Amino acid sequence: MVKTRVRSAFKKAQHAFSENDSDQAKAEVTKAISEMDKAVSKGIIHKNTAARKKSRLMKKLNAL
Numbered sequence: 001m002v003k004t005r006v007r008s009a010f011k012k013a014q015h016a017f018s019e020n021d022s023d024q025a026k027a028e029v030t031k032a033i034s035e036m037d038k039a040v041s042k043g044i045i046h047k048n049t050a051a052r053k054k055s056r057l058m059k060k061l062n063a064l
Helices: 002-018 022-041 047-063
Strands: none
Touching: 002 022, 002 047, 022 047
16 A cells, blocks of 8 residues: 555656646655655665655756
8 A cells, every 4th residue: 555655656746747847746756755755664665765766756856
């Protein structure tokens, strides 16, 4: 269930990037990062995996 929320949040953030809506993208990235941090704290995903995905999201957000 936690992994599904992480994937969904990540996909919503990706979708916001494709629409070039920086305000929505920022909100979705914040949600995605929060979900990833929760998953890491529960041991669902590895901390380096979450860090890599968060880094990629922030890189795209800064490019907008």
